[in-house]
Amino acid sequence: MFETLSDRLGGVLKGLRNRGRLTESDVVEVLAEVRTALLEADVNVGVVRDVIERIRTNAVGATASTALNPGQQVIKIVNDELVAMLGGETLKITYATHPPTVVLMAGLQGAGKTTNAAKLASWFRSQGRQPMLVGADLQRPAAVEQLRVLGAQINVPVFSEPGDPVATARLGLAEAQRLGKDVLIIDTAGRLAIDAEMMQQVKDISEAVQPKFTFLVIDAMTGQDAVTVAKSFDETLSIDGVILSKLDGDARGGAALSVKQVLGKPIAFASTGEKLDAFEQFHPDRMASRILGMGDMLTLIEQAEKVFEKEKAEATAAKMLEGEFTLEDFLEQLQQLKKMGSLQGVMGMMPGIPKEMKNAEIPDDQVKRTEAIIYSMTPQERARPEMIDGSRRIRISKGSGTTVADVNRLVKQFSEMKKMMKQMGGKGMLGGKRGKGAKSAGMPDDLAAALGSRLGPR
Amino acid sequence: MLALEIFAPRFAAETAPTILLALAVLTVVFGIGVVVFSRRRSTSVDAAPNDVVKVATEPHDVAAPVVEPPATELSSTAPVNATASVRDRLGKVRSSFAGALTSALTRSAITQETWDELEEALLRADLGVATTTRVLSPLRDLVKAKKVVNPSDLRLALQTEMTAQIANTARELNFDSSLNAPNVWLVVGVNGAGKTTTIGKLAAQQRKLGRTVLMAAGDTFRAAAGDQLETWAQRSGAEIVRGSEGSDPSSVVFDGVARATAKKIDLVLADTAGRLQNNTNLMEELTKVRRVADKGSGKVTEVLLVIDATTGQNGLTQAKQFAQATAVTGVVLTKLDGSARGGIVFAIETELQIPVKLVGLGETIEDLVEFDAAEFVAALFD
Numbered sequence: 071m072f073e074t075l076s077d078r079l080g081g082v083l084k085g086l087r088n089r090g091r092l093t094e095s096d097v098v099e100v101l102a103e104v105r106t107a108l109l110e111a112d113v114n115v116g117v118v119r120d121v122i123e124r125i126r127t128n129a130v131g132a133t134a135s136t137a138l139n140p141g142q143q144v145i146k147i148v149n150d151e152l153v154a155m156l157g158g159e160t161l162k163i164t165y166a167t168h169p170p171t172v173v174l175m176a177g178l179q180g181a182g183k184t185t186n187a188a189k190l191a192s193w194f195r196s197q198g199r200q201p202m203l204v205g206a207d208l209q210r211p212a213a214v215e216q217l218r219v220l221g222a223q224i225n226v227p228v229f230s231e232p233g234d235p236v237a238t239a240r241l242g243l244a245e246a247q248r249l250g251k252d253v254l255i256i257d258t259a260g261r262l263a264i265d266a267e268m269m270q271q272v273k274d275i276s277e278a279v280q281p282k283f284t285f286l287v288i289d290a291m292t293g294q295d296a297v298t299v300a301k302s303f304d305e306t307l308s309i310d311g312v313i314l315s316k317l318d319g320d321a322r323g324g325a326a327l328s329v330k331q332v333l334g335k336p337i338a339f340a341s342t343g344e345k346l347d348a349f350e351q352f353h354p355d356r357m358a359s360r361i362l363g364m365g366d367m368l369t370l371i372e373q374a375e376k377v378f379e380k381e382k383a384e385a386t387a388a389k390m391l392e393g394e395f396t397l398e399d400f401l402e403q404l405q406q407l408k409k410m411g412s413l414q415g416v417m418g419m420m421p422g423i424p425k426e427m428k429n430a431e432i433p434d435d436q437v438k439r440t441e442a443i444i445y446s447m448t449p450q451e452r453a454r455p456e457m458i459d460g461s462r463r464i465r466i467s468k469g470s471g472t473t474v475a476d477v478n479r480l481v482k483q484f485s486e487m488k489k490m491m492k493q494m495g496g497k498g499m500l501g502g503k504r505g506k507g508a509k510s511a512g513m514p515d516d517l518a519a520a521l522g523s524r525l526g527p528r
Numbered sequence: 529m530l531a532l533e534i535f536a537p538r539f540a541a542e543t544a545p546t547i548l549l550a551l552a553v554l555t556v557v558f559g560i561g562v563v564v565f566s567r568r569r570s571t572s573v574d575a576a577p578n579d580v581v582k583v584a585t586e587p588h589d590v591a592a593p594v595v596e597p598p599a600t601e602l603s604s605t606a607p608v609n610a611t612a613s614v615r616d617r618l619g620k621v622r623s624s625f626a627g628a629l630t631s632a633l634t635r636s637a638i639t640q641e642t643w644d645e646l647e648e649a650l651l652r653a654d655l656g657v658a659t660t661t662r663v664l665s666p667l668r669d670l671v672k673a674k675k676v677v678n679p680s681d682l683r684l685a686l687q688t689e690m691t692a693q694i695a696n697t698a699r700e701l702n703f704d705s706s707l708n709a710p711n712v713w714l715v716v717g718v719n720g721a722g723k724t725t726t727i728g729k730l731a732a733q734q735r736k737l738g739r740t741v742l743m744a745a746g747d748t749f750r751a752a753a754g755d756q757l758e759t760w761a762q763r764s765g766a767e768i769v770r771g772s773e774g775s776d777p778s779s780v781v782f783d784g785v786a787r788a789t790a791k792k793i794d795l796v797l798a799d800t801a802g803r804l805q806n807n808t809n810l811m812e813e814l815t816k817v818r819r820v821a822d823k824g825s826g827k828v829t830e831v832l833l834v835i836d837a838t839t840g841q842n843g844l845t846q847a848k849q850f851a852q853a854t855a856v857t858g859v860v861l862t863k864l865d866g867s868a869r870g871g872i873v874f875a876i877e878t879e880l881q882i883p884v885k886l887v888g889l890g891e892t893i894e895d896l897v898e899f900d901a902a903e904f905v906a907a908l909f910d
Contacts, residue, residue: 106657109651109656109657110656110657110841111841112654112840112841112842115648115651115652178838178863178866179720179722179863179891180719180720180721180722180836180863181720182719182720209891210756210891211755211756211759211760212752212753212755212756212758212759213752213756215751215752215755215756216750216751216752216753216755216756217751218752219751219752220751223751262863262865262866262867263866263867264866264867289720289836289838289839291718291839291840291842291843292838292839292840293654293838293839293840293841293843293868293871293872294651294652294653294654294840294868295654295838295866295867295868295869296838298867299838299867316718316719316720316804318804318806318807319718319804319805319806319842320804320805320806320842320845321840321841321842321845322840322841322842324840325840344719344749
């Protein structure tokens with residue numbers, strides 16, 4: 071998400087970083103790029119106009135008032151603007167004094183209401199609550215059945231009655247009270263914001279159950295229409311928060327910016343996959359840093375941690391820092407990395423990758439090629455690649471269908487990487503091998519601290 | 529070395545050894561990759577083992593029963609709206625595009641503001657920055673050459689230009705009646721686009737043309753997806769083949785085709801699970817589904833990509849990736865009865881040459897019409 075936006079802004083702002091003073095024409099040029107980037111990211115046209123204007127005002131002021139590092143100031147202004155747009159603070163979930171706390175799900179067809187209703191139920195359960203689900207989508211074939219199946223997966227009861235969605239909601243509320251459930255999540259049918267009859271229906275549902283929270287589920291890939299939809303639902307229901315769905319896609323996600331800006335209501339949750347655990351509270355600051363080319367390191371870490379086996383990874387990392395990393399280990403980690411999805415996607419989340427590299431379309435068969443080369447090596451060769459002489463290289467290249475040059479490159483890259491890692495480990499930034507907090511020139515202190523605390527004695 | 533210089537700055541507060549490893553691996557792989565990119569792509573064969581799973585040639589027994597279609601005529605809850613054009617159905621929405629257009633073109637002359645407002649109008653319809661430029665560029669030339677002088681002429685020129693951009697004649701659904709076997713139409717797309725509903729409508733439409741239809745419930749992932757499709761099978765008078773939940777989608781489709789062959793059914797509509805195009809595993813699965821769908825006696829004559837009209841620029845990426853994975857032959861643009869204008873189809877048609885064949889205009893069984901470029905553009909201007 072936001073991939074191209076961070077590329078573009080990264081490119082522009084990088085150009086600024088090394089300059090001295092900023093002239094007004096510089097600012098105009100920057101803003102033109104920012105505007106295009108935001109539009110390509112599906113941010114609403116009107117919202118873009120407002121944002122640009124605000125940045126222009128602040129940027130010109132900054133240039134005028136400061137002689138030092140105007141480039142850094144523009145970066146800060148853009149960053150601050152995006153963080154402000156995306157929320158600033160996370161929505162605090164509070165509970166009704168008289169249970170159950172009612173949560174109403176609303177949105178267009180296909181946005182992800184049913185899936186997220188179940189995810190939300192699971193989330194509430196993890197917060198120690200006793201949730202119940204109500205299937206009030208009586209329109210879509212098998213919608214209630216879908217909710218029942220999901221409810222069974224997470225062991226949350228699902229209530230539904232055929233007939234009238236408003237009555238179903240009301241009955242569901244009564245049932246929740248009877249059973250002593252303290253959270254009630256009501257799934258409703260997808261509806262068009264311009265369908266007066268259906269909007270009246272959801273209004274009736276809302277009036278019948280008086281929800282504490284009404285969430286609008288918005289698909290992260292929505293285009294300019296997001297604003298129209300959000301406004302209309304808000305006028306009808308008074309939305310408390312937005313749930314942004316399908317964030318595991320590569321949509322630029324401008325809808326998130328627009329909706330937040332236009333509604334003035336926070337994005338409460340982010341849905342990041344089809345499984346029911348792919349659900350988290352939305353973090354605006356993370357998203358903003360992602361837009362600005364800082365990548366979304368936290369998301370990357372989480373994804374990696376899901377896939378890489380933690381303890382094994384820690385042991386292997388320790389090995390690497392001690393210079394004992396072999397091609398065998400490398401191969402293993404490569405397999406793990408593959409599970410994280412395409413390299414393209416992983417790269418998209420890393421900070422500061424030059425545009426040329428990202429756009430180079432490093433195909434995943436590059437990974438296959440690397441694997442093939444290693445597979446063609448004997449265990450001894452993998453353990454000690456320095457023993458790979460000319461004739462071995464020829465054999466390996468033939469066996470893997472690559473060229474000797476490819477094999478050479480892999481061996482060279484690998485040994486350089488090993489050297490570098492060993493330097494990082496040995497240089498005392500971790501206080502030797504097991505220290506904490508000590509740093510050296512090459513490594514930022516937060517990384518050092520984090521690694522230190524991870525690899526240090528438990 | 530370049531990679532660590534790139535990665536080191538701006539780390540977030542928490543990192544883990546896993547990230548270190550990921551970086552190490554990427555460093556090596558990228559090191560190779562960048563070099564490959566900077567010289568010409570070699571034509572050497574990628575000798576990595578081809579991990580295509582061989583599909584069993586014998587179809588396994590389908591666990592769920594085949595639902596026989598009712599013998600009676602196709603029923604629908606409302607009178608079929610055969611003559612209502614796209615324009616009529618969209619007419620109830622005074623689109624923001626039309627509004628913006630009017631404001632841009634009610635001046636007495638064509639000014640810079642006219643162009644700014646036109647640009648904004650096109651962007652609001654989700655045409656995207658590149659397409660908007662592509663549309664406005666010839667108009668600017670016309671105005672410069674004084675061939676278009678006043679705003680009302682410009683309006684006409686714009687409508688003509690937009691229609692011309694998507695004037696693609698091959699919009700018929702491919703049905704090969706010379707086959708002595710079922711035609712197979714695969715329906716693909718991201719989550720929530722409207723694949724299953726579209727299949728229901730399509731089945732009804734094809735039945736009206738006198739064809740027999742079988743639905744293959746190839747979405748074996750989504751909870752109750754089979755039930756959902758089964759409802760549509762009943763509504764449209766189609767047969768249906770289902771597998772057990774979590775089973776291999778390719779086998780379900782294969783079984784569907786086999787059943788259709790045995791019963792001499794004309795058309796198989798294969799549903800698939802929604803998937804995001806950047807999920808490599810799922811896209812590979814889809815490639816396999818398509819391949820297997822062709823393996824039996826049936827022939828895949830149409831791969832329809834269902835795209836939600838509310839989708840922004842990501843729609844183009846969707847089209848690209850799905851086309852790469854399955855050779856998409858046409859697009860179904862759904863939910864056009866909403867306030868979104870579906871402008872992304874301009875980019876899809878002009879950049880990828882994939883025709884929009886059908887338009888979805890609602891949730892009931894008759895809400896599917898043929899895409900007509902002139903009508904689509906005219907409706908934008910209403």
